[in-house]
Amino acid sequence: xxxxxxxxxxxxxCVAWLIEFFNHKEGRSDTYSFIDDSNPKTSLESCxxxxxxxxxxxASDRFYEKLVDNLLAFGIRNFSNGIxxxxxxxxxxxxxxxxxxxxxCDDYASQKHFGNIAEELENAGFRVFYLxxxxxxxxxxxxxxTNALLIVSDFLSYLHFCPLMIGTTFHYVVHREVKYIxxxxxxxxxxxxxxxxxxxxxxxxFSHCEIASFVNYYIVCSNKKSYESLVEFFEKxxxxxxxxxxxxxxxxxxxxxSYRQQEECVKDTIIVLAVVRREFLKxxxxxxxxxxxxxxxxxxxxxxxNGHPELFEQEKQFVSQWxxxxxxxxxxxxxxxxxELKRSITLIESRSSLLYTYPLITxxxxxxxxxxxxxxxxxxDNFYEERLHIKAFCVEDVLEILILLENAQFCAKREEMVExxxxxxxxxxxxxSKSIVQFICECFQKYI
Numbered sequence: 301x302x303x304x305x306x307x308x309x310x311x312x313x314c315v316a317w318l319i320e321f322f323n324h325k326e327g328r329s330d331t332y333s334f335i336d337d338s339n340p341k342t343s344l345e346s347c348x349x350x351x352x353x354x355x356x357x358x359a360s361d362r363f364y365e366k367l368v369d370n371l372l373a374f375g376i377r378n379f380s381n382g383i384x385x386x387x388x389x390x391x392x393x394x395x396x397x398x399x400x401x402x403x404x405c406d407d408y409a410s411q412k413h414f415g416n417i418a419e420e421l422e423n424a425g426f427r428v429f430y431l432x433x434x435x436x437x438x439x440x441x442x443x444x445x446t447n448a449l450l451i452v453s454d455f456l457s458y459l460h461f462c463p464l465m466i467g468t469t470f471h472y473v474v475h476r477e478v479k480y481i482x483x484x485x486x487x488x489x490x491x492x493x494x495x496x497x498x499x500x501x502x503x504x505x506f507s508h509c510e511i512a513s514f515v516n517y518y519i520v521c522s523n524k525k526s527y528e529s530l531v532e533f534f535e536k537x538x539x540x541x542x543x544x545x546x547x548x549x550x551x552x553x554x555x556x557x558s559y560r561q562q563e564e565c566v567k568d569t570i571i572v573l574a575v576v577r578r579e580f581l582k583x584x585x586x587x588x589x590x591x592x593x594x595x596x597x598x599x600x601x602x603x604x605x606n607g608h609p610e611l612f613e614q615e616k617q618f619v620s621q622w623x624x625x626x627x628x629x630x631x632x633x634x635x636x637x638x639x640e641l642k643r644s645i646t647l648i649e650s651r652s653s654l655l656y657t658y659p660l661i662t663x664x665x666x667x668x669x670x671x672x673x674x675x676x677x678x679x680x681d682n683f684y685e686e687r688l689h690i691k692a693f694c695v696e697d698v699l700e701i702l703i704l705l706e707n708a709q710f711c712a713k714r715e716e717m718v719e720x721x722x723x724x725x726x727x728x729x730x731x732x733s734k735s736i737v738q739f740i741c742e743c744f745q746k747y748i
Contacts (some may be wrong), residue, residue, distance in 0.1 A: 301329050304356045304638060305382060306344070306367055309338035310452050314434050317441070317450045318386040324443040325393075332357075348374040354652075357382025361454040381595050387458030390449065394461040399426045399744060402462035404472065406433045412635060413483055414470050415550025416733035424737055429462055431455075446616060463748045464740060479743065481518045481736070483550065484526075493549040517529035520736065522549035524725040525685070547739060548732025555638075555661045556730045560637040570598045570638065570702075571647040573654060575613045581650055582618065582644045584669065584695075588648065595623055596702060603631040643671040644688075648698060651683075660687040660726060665714045667692050667701055687725075 302399055303319065305312045312334055319330050335356070336342040356379035358367050364381065371379050394400065403409050418428045427601045430448045432441055453472060456465070458668045460475040470482045521527035521544055534541040570592060575581040592600050600622075604615050612632075622628040631640070647658040647666040668689045684691065692698045704710045728735040 302354050303332040303382075304335050304347075304351045305332050305356055305359050306335040306356050306371070306379075307359060307363075308334040308338075309359075310434050311361075311383060311454060314450055314452050314455070314525065315357055315359045315382040315386060317434075318389075321443055321449070322389065327447065329414070342515065344370055344374060348376060352376060352378070354378070359383060361457075379508075383454050384450075384458050387455050390455075390459060390552050391461045394429070394446075397427050400429060400462040400464075401426050401740065402429045402431045402459070402465040403464055404431050404433065404456070404467035406468065408540070412554075413551045414466070414733075415553040417550055417736055420733050420737040421740070424741055426740075431459075431462075431465070459624060464743065466736075470519070474516070476516070478699055479516045479518065479747070481520060481740075483520050483736075484522065518543050518545050518739075520545050520547045522547075522640070522732070524726060524727070527727075532666050545736075545739060546727045546733045548726065548728030549657075550736060551730040552657060552660055553730055553733045555635075555657070558638040559661050562642045564641075565642050567596075567643060567645045568599050569601055569643040569645065570596075571601045571603060571636065571640070571658075573603050573649040573652050574611070574618075575650065584650070586618075586693050588669065588698060589622060589628075591699065593627055594624065595699060597627070598645070598702075599627050599629065599643070600686065601629045601631050601636075601644070603636060606634045628711075648692075655683075656685070656688060659718045660722060660729070663715045664711070665690050665705075665718065667698060669693075669698060685721065687721040690714075704735075 301457055304316050316332055316334070319332050322328055323330055323516065334342060335347065335351070337344055340346060352375070354630050356371060356376060358364055358371075358379055359382045360367060361381075362685045370380065371377075372393055390577065403411070403414055403418060411636045421428050428447060432448060432450050434450055434452050441448050451459075457473045460477045463477065464479045464481065465472075465474055466481045468483050472480065474480045519530070521530065527544060527546055531541050534544070555602060572585065572589060572592075589600060589602065592598060594711055602619055602622075605611055616630075619628070621631050623630060641658070641662050644662070644664070646664060647654060647668055649655050650669050654668045655668060658664070666689055668684060669692045690701050692701060
């Protein structure tokens with residue numbers, strides 16, 4: 301059978317991929333063409349006469365009504381919801397596969413936020429499906445791998461062959477029969493920088509969490525501060541706080557283990573994270589890097605922001621002024637290696653979750669460089685954690701802190717402070733993946 305897929309783009313590409321997937325899996329020979337209104341040669345107006353005898357698969361839930369009206373205007377009535385159609389096929393094919401859990405993959409940088417959850421699930425007898433969302437990254441998915449499926453988020457409200465799904469946001473709309481576990485992809489959420497995110501933004505994050513608690517969503521809290529902040533908000537707004545789970549931060553599991561296995565080495569590196577989105581942070585970073593290269597002998601590793609690949613060219617342009625300096629490294633890998641972390645004495649940044657994860661992985665403090673105290677006026681600085689961070693308000697503060705970090709007694713004290721946080725505030729430290737899978741096992745036994 302020949303299908304016309306309308307429209308072309310993310311949803312259309314996923315429907316096309318699923319046609320090829322089922323062709324390969326079941327020996328079909330279905331074909332397809334795209335209707336693309338942005339191209340005069342393949343627009344609905346140019347080809348409507350050719351498609352009257354074929355089925356049109358509408359590949360968007362969001363614009364479904366508009367696309368239906370377009371088709372009806374040209375007298376085309378043989379159409380169906382292509383997303384719903386292929387979701388139904390996926391449900392029929394995989395619903396009897398046993399204990400299924402779906403990982404919603406929308407983080408192209410190695411899916412690190414799932415930690416060891418997939419391996420732990422498989423060891424516990426679950427079948428893991430990787431639901432790879434087209435759009436955040438253009439995945440190349442192997443048609444022979446029936447555990448990896450290319451979809452768009454529109455599919456999630458129709459899929460129920462995985463009675464439990466895990467993702468890193470609370471914005472998904474999943475099927476009413478599916479339970480969803482949200483892993484925050486940033487360690488500090490909901491403890492935003494209030495000079496970087498407004499109170500309104502923080503309020504929206506809390507509200508999304510509170511609403512999620514009513515629709516089969518569980519929210520994994522990684523630390524005491526985040527948990528207590530959410531509990532307080534839920535109690536004020538009648539949220540279902542029992543859906544807040546004190547289960548840790550799985551992306552730390554593998555990194556902590558790898559770091560501890562790394563051999564000791566000379567500490568000769570300072571890590572600086574990319575900042576090109578906000579001009580005042582960019583100027584501050586420029587002054588900082590210049591000072592570090594001119595006034596210290598440290599090797600400076602400037603790490604790109606892989607969560608925003610669209611910024612890479614800007615980052616490349618920004619570092620061009622130092623690229624020939626022997627002590628400067630433009631680091632473009634998705635994640636810092638254990639070797640780089642071991643060589644470093646600290647990490648300097650203004651707003652990244654790495655400001656939290658770096659101390660927890662390495663036992664060494666990170667430096668929060670806050671560019672201007674006016675951003676904190678009449679606001680609670682609820683991002684800062686004294687056991688993990690050292691505050692700096694200018695480049696001169698940073699240089700003074702670096703001198704302290706060369707003192708063995710000072711470093712030993714800071715390590716004790718980090719260890720205190722690990723033991724008393726970080727939930728399930730280094731064991732979060734196991735704790736989450738244990739909860740999933742109990743959830744299947746009781747509720748699924």
